[in-house]
Amino acid sequence: xxxxxxxxxxxxxxxxxxxxxxxxxxxxxxxxxxxxxxxxxxxxxxxxxxxxxxxxxxxxxxxxxxxxxxxxxxxxxxxxxxxxxxxxxxxxxxxxxxxxxxxxxxxxxxxxxxxxxxxxxxxxxxxxxxxxxxxxxxxxxxxxxxxxxxxxxxxxxxxxxxxxxxxxxxxxxxxxxxxxxxxxxxxxxxxxxxxxxxxxxxxxxxxxxxxxxxxxxxxxxxxxxxxxxxxxxxxxxxxxxxxxxxxxxxxxxxxxxxxxxxxxxxxxxxxxxxxxxxxxxxxxxxxxxxxxxxxxxxxxxxxxxxxxxxxxxxxxxxxxxxxx
Amino acid sequence: xxxxxxxxxxxxxxxxxxxxxxxxxxxxxxxxxxxxxxxxxxxxxxxxxxxxxxxxxxxxxxxxxxxxxxxxxxxxxxxxxxxxxxxxxxxxxxxxxxxxxxxxxxxxxxxxxxxxxxxxxxxxxxxxxxxxxxxxxxxxxxxxxxxxxxxxxxxxxxxxxxxxxxxxxxxxxxxxxxxxxxxxxxxxxxxxxxxxxxxxxxxxxxxxxxxxxxxxxxxxxxxxxxxxxxxxxxxxxxxxxxxxxxxxxxxxxxxxxxxxxxxxxxxxxxxxxxxxxxxxxxxxxxxxxxxxxxxxxxxxxxxxxxxxxxxxxxxxxxxxxxxx
Numbered sequence: 001x002x003x004x005x006x007x008x009x010x011x012x013x014x015x016x017x018x019x020x021x022x023x024x025x026x027x028x029x030x031x032x033x034x035x036x037x038x039x040x041x042x043x044x045x046x047x048x049x050x051x052x053x054x055x056x057x058x059x060x061x062x063x064x065x066x067x068x069x070x071x072x073x074x075x076x077x078x079x080x081x082x083x084x085x086x087x088x089x090x091x092x093x094x095x096x097x098x099x100x101x102x103x104x105x106x107x108x109x110x111x112x113x114x115x116x117x118x119x120x121x122x123x124x125x126x127x128x129x130x131x132x133x134x135x136x137x138x139x140x141x142x143x144x145x146x147x148x149x150x151x152x153x154x155x156x157x158x159x160x161x162x163x164x165x166x167x168x169x170x171x172x173x174x175x176x177x178x179x180x181x182x183x184x185x186x187x188x189x190x191x192x193x194x195x196x197x198x199x200x201x202x203x204x205x206x207x208x209x210x211x212x213x214x215x216x217x218x219x220x221x222x223x224x225x226x227x228x229x230x231x232x233x234x235x236x237x238x239x240x241x242x243x244x245x246x247x248x249x250x251x252x253x254x255x256x257x258x259x260x261x262x263x264x265x266x267x268x269x270x271x272x273x274x275x276x277x278x279x280x281x282x283x284x285x286x287x288x289x290x291x292x293x294x295x296x297x298x299x300x301x302x303x304x305x306x307x308x309x310x311x312x313x314x315x316x317x318x319x320x321x322x323x324x
Numbered sequence: 325x326x327x328x329x330x331x332x333x334x335x336x337x338x339x340x341x342x343x344x345x346x347x348x349x350x351x352x353x354x355x356x357x358x359x360x361x362x363x364x365x366x367x368x369x370x371x372x373x374x375x376x377x378x379x380x381x382x383x384x385x386x387x388x389x390x391x392x393x394x395x396x397x398x399x400x401x402x403x404x405x406x407x408x409x410x411x412x413x414x415x416x417x418x419x420x421x422x423x424x425x426x427x428x429x430x431x432x433x434x435x436x437x438x439x440x441x442x443x444x445x446x447x448x449x450x451x452x453x454x455x456x457x458x459x460x461x462x463x464x465x466x467x468x469x470x471x472x473x474x475x476x477x478x479x480x481x482x483x484x485x486x487x488x489x490x491x492x493x494x495x496x497x498x499x500x501x502x503x504x505x506x507x508x509x510x511x512x513x514x515x516x517x518x519x520x521x522x523x524x525x526x527x528x529x530x531x532x533x534x535x536x537x538x539x540x541x542x543x544x545x546x547x548x549x550x551x552x553x554x555x556x557x558x559x560x561x562x563x564x565x566x567x568x569x570x571x572x573x574x575x576x577x578x579x580x581x582x583x584x585x586x587x588x589x590x591x592x593x594x595x596x597x598x599x600x601x602x603x604x605x606x607x608x609x610x611x612x613x614x615x616x617x618x619x620x621x622x623x624x625x626x627x628x629x630x631x632x633x634x635x636x637x638x639x640x641x642x643x644x645x646x647x648x
Contacts (some may be wrong), residue, residue, distance in 0.1 A: 029624060188519075262616075267631060272590070289584055292584060299583050308641075317632075
C-alpha cells in the first residue's frame, strides 16, 4: 500500500490518514496491520489513567517534555474527554500543550470515548501499533479510569501509571474502581494539598496487602505536576519498571499475551458485528429474533439452537472478510 | 425437570439450587430457562445502583419493608460486595437485614462480582427471570455503579434508581461514571448532610441538559434512608415511572429489546467460551495463536484468516451445545 510506504518513510500526514482508517474500521485495516507489523515492536508504551480531575494530563504533559529532552520521540493517544491533548480542557491547558503540537517529535491523536463502548480498546491498541511502526520511541496512552472500557485500554501499556489526588476519596474507592489492581506505579498528584502524605501511606498499606505483581512492588510517588515537581522521579520509576520487566522476561510475556488477546478479541469482535448485521438480513435468524422479542421463545435455549444451525452459521461467516 | 416443577410449585430450596446451576453455567441451563420461561414476565424489576458508601443497601432495605407492607413479595439480587444483603457489611446492618431473611415473602441472593467480569450481567438477568417465574412480584437488583459490568447489570431493570450522597463529589463525576445516563430516578441520600440541597439542584440542572428519556424527566429525590425519610416518595416515583412505561408502551419496548439482547449476547458468550477452549485443543488454531504470540504474524490479519477457515469454524461450533 502506497499510504503505508509513505507512513513508514516518515510522513506524518500518511500516519494520520492510516489512523483514521483504523478508527473507521476500513476494509483495508487487515492489509494495513499486516504491512506495518514487521516494523512494530520497538516502542515502549506507558499508560496514564485515574479519575477525572486528578491531573493526569498535566502529568502526561510534563512527562512528554522530559522524554523529549532526552532526545526520544513521543506518540500520544488521548482517550480522556477532559484532557487538553484531546481538546477538552480550559484554555490555559491548551495553550500549554501547544509546545508539543509544534514539536515534530511529538504526534498527538485524540479519540472520542463517549458512545463507542466495546471496540475502543482494540482500536486504541491498533493505533499504538501504528505509532510504534512509525518509529515513536515512547507511546503515552491517556484515559479516564472510570469504566471497564478505559481500564481495558490500559492493556496496551507496558507500564501503567495511575494518578490520584488526596481529595479523590479514600484508597478503598480507588481499589473498588479497579485502579489499584492495574497500577504499576501510583502517583499522588497535587501533593501540596492537605492529607497527601496520609493518603499515600494508605495506598502503600493497601498495596502491601493486595498487590500481586511478580518481582515488583508498585511504588507510591508524590508529585505536583503543575510545578514539574516529582516528574523526574516518576520517569525514573518507569525506567526501573521497564528494566525489571525486561530482565525477568515479563515484558516478552506481557506482549505475547497481548498479541494473543488481540487475535482472539478481533475474532470475537468481527463475529459480533456480523451477527448484528445478519439479524436484519437473514430470514431464519430474523424470525427467531422476532419470536424471542415477542416473548414466544426464551432467549437462552434459542441461542443454543442458533449455534447448532450449520446453514445459518455458514451464512453468518461467509460475508466476514469480504468488505470488512 | 423435577427441580423446575418443584420450584414452580413454590419450593424455595429448589429455586436456590436452580440459581446455583445458572451461576455455574450448568449444561442444563437451556432446559431450565426454557421450562421456566412461560411463567416469567409478571414481575417488575427495580435496579438500585450508585457509588460505594451512598447508602444503597439501606435504601433497598427500607424499600423492601415498604413493598412487603403492601402485601407484595420481593426477590433481591445483591451484586454489591459492600451490601449487607450480600454479607459484606458491618454487624449492625446484618442484624437489621435479618427481618427480611426470616420473611418467607423475601428471597435474597448475593452474587460475587469480583473477578467474574464479562458474564455477570447475563447471569444476573437469568436469575431475575427465575425469581420472576417463581412468582416474586418485585425484584430488586443492587450493584455498585463503578464499572461497566455493574452498569450492564442494570439492563435487567425496568426502573433504575441511582443513589448518590452530597459528599460523593460533584454531579459531573456522576455523569462521567455513566450513572446519570442510566438513572430513571435519582436519590440524594443522607440528605441531612451539608450541601444536599445544592447538590440536588446541580443534578436537576444537569438532567435538564442531558436527559433524553422519552416522556420522562428523571426526578431528584432527597432521602434519609436510615430514618426511613423519603422512602415512601421514592416508591411513589417508581410506581409513577412504571405507569408511564406501561401507558406509553415503553415497558413492552424495553422488554423486547432486553430479550433480543439476551439472545444475541448469549450467542456471543458461548462462541467466545468455546474459542478459548479450542485454542488449547485444536492444532491448526493453536499454531496460528503461537505464531501471533511470538510476533511472527500480526493479530488482525490472522483473525480474518481464522474467520475464513471453514473447517476450523466447523470444529469450533461442533462442540457447542454438547456439554455446554
